[in-house]
Amino acid sequence: MNNGTTSAFVNFMQAFSVYAIPVILIVVLFVALFKKIKVYEIFVDGAKEGFQVAIRVIPYLVAILVAIGMFRASGAMEYLIKFLTPITSLVGMPAEALPVALMRPLSGSGTLGIVTELMQEHGPDSFIGRLTSTMFGSTETTFYVLAVYFGSVGIKRTRHAVAAGLIGDTAGMLAAVLICRIVFG
Amino acid sequence: MLNYIWLGLMLISLIFGAITGNLQSVTDAAIEYAGIAVDISLGLIGIMAFWLGIMKIAEKGGLIKIISRLIRPLAKFLFPDIPKDHPAIGSMMMNVVANWLGLGNAATPLGLKAMEELQELNPDKETATNAQVIFLAINTASITFIPMTVIAIRTELNSMNPFEIISTAIFASTIACFTAVTAAKLLQRLPWIKKTNPMNMKTVKGADNE
Numbered sequence: 001m002n003n004g005t006t007s008a009f010v011n012f013m014q015a016f017s018v019y020a021i022p023v024i025l026i027v028v029l030f031v032a033l034f035k036k037i038k039v040y041e042i043f044v045d046g047a048k049e050g051f052q053v054a055i056r057v058i059p060y061l062v063a064i065l066v067a068i069g070m071f072r073a074s075g076a077m078e079y080l081i082k083f084l085t086p087i088t089s090l091v092g093m094p095a096e097a098l099p100v101a102l103m104r105p106l107s108g109s110g111t112l113g114i115v116t117e118l119m120q121e122h123g124p125d126s127f128i129g130r131l132t133s134t135m136f137g138s139t140e141t142t143f144y145v146l147a148v149y150f151g152s153v154g155i156k157r158t159r160h161a162v163a164a165g166l167i168g169d170t171a172g173m174l175a176a177v178l179i180c181r182i183v184f185g
Numbered sequence: 186m187l188n189y190i191w192l193g194l195m196l197i198s199l200i201f202g203a204i205t206g207n208l209q210s211v212t213d214a215a216i217e218y219a220g221i222a223v224d225i226s227l228g229l230i231g232i233m234a235f236w237l238g239i240m241k242i243a244e245k246g247g248l249i250k251i252i253s254r255l256i257r258p259l260a261k262f263l264f265p266d267i268p269k270d271h272p273a274i275g276s277m278m279m280n281v282v283a284n285w286l287g288l289g290n291a292a293t294p295l296g297l298k299a300m301e302e303l304q305e306l307n308p309d310k311e312t313a314t315n316a317q318v319i320f321l322a323i324n325t326a327s328i329t330f331i332p333m334t335v336i337a338i339r340t341e342l343n344s345m346n347p348f349e350i351i352s353t354a355i356f357a358s359t360i361a362c363f364t365a366v367t368a369a370k371l372l373q374r375l376p377w378i379k380k381t382n383p384m385n386m387k388t389v390k391g392a393d394n395e
Contacts, residue, residue: 006348013331017286028239031246039242046241050234053297054226061222067191069218070198073210079201105325116338124344130353133339137332137354139361142325146187148229149321150313152297153304157312159381160372161321162186168326168365175360179353 053152060151064143068106077102093177096122100132101173105142105166112136131180138172229293236294240276249275263366264316266306266384273302277320284327296324309383315373319366326365329358 032039071077080102085095093101096118103111115132122128142165150158202211243249252275253260260267260274267273276299283292299320307314313321332354339347372378379385 006346006351010331010348010351013286017288017331020283020286020288021291025239028243028246028248031248032242035246037242037245042242042245043238045238047234047238050232050237050294051230053233053237053301054229057229058223058226061226062219063191065218065222065225066215067194067198069214069221070202070211071194073207073214074198074202075205075207076197076201112334112338115335116342119338119342124339124342124347129339129344130350133332133335133350134353134357136335137329137350138357139326140324145325146321148293149296149300149324150317153300154310155304155313155317157381158187159313159318160186160369160375160378161313161318161325162190163372164318164322164365164369165325167368168322168361171364172326172357172361176353176357179356183353 057151060147064147105169108141134176138176312383319369322365322369326361
């Protein structure tokens, strides 16, 4: 995308984001008015589940975040990086970007911290800066999403969910390297 | 699998913590992150209540059914176990669109609502169904149109063009999402994963009754 289309796209999406929620609310409320729904009673009925859902998430999120927090504090990541660098350099991933790829599924704020540091060091418009920014945007924090989504309904046995999520994350990281090599050289 | 990952993360942390002399910070991190987890969960209460209330009104008005009907062909392919035009499909669609628009505050409550509706179809309340795994895959590798957080940091660091990573992020996140969903679809066919599908129980029970 050249600059013109990028900014047009950005403006369009931002306008969309700003108006999406008010538009949804207006549509929902007008339909309710038209169908003579007792909106206040129904709203309160639905809303009261909010508390239980949030409370149900707690044990799952504690389990996941504690394990990830301990892992980050232990310094094991640096050893993993040393071990994996020869492999990832084969696919053209710079050594600096590997911590971003490894941290992405574990912690959103942790990844953002690494990306920010790298951009401060190499500059946001360097290849490393562009690549790691892309990597940050290319997937979600898999373990967090897993804990919250499955935790909210009390699912303990996650079957192949972690595997599918991590395969997706890996594909996202590799795709980021590929597309950045093509677009930013 | 999560049992092994969890055990692995904890043991590696403790062992490496001991080797590198970081043991104190490892245990400090455990306590700190337990607190963070509770803060995050409690922070969901208000926004969850709001969106669950609005969604209930939308449901009563028949809007969720209409959305479910709109994406019937795609839903049939991704979620063959879900009955036609089930409200879970409408909720999932709204979650996905909210994610695309970067409306994180709305996306999570809508997604959890969808998860709850999928759970109603689940005969075993503690084991994920195929549909729930696929929906999770869509969310763990969700397509991002504008990664606003990282763009904000690029702007702050005086990037010449903070937005230039949008097209590359769309590409990479689309690949991630398709791969995650495909992986979920393929993995669910493996015999030892197929066998654990809670939806099997339903058919087995049905067969017993006959």
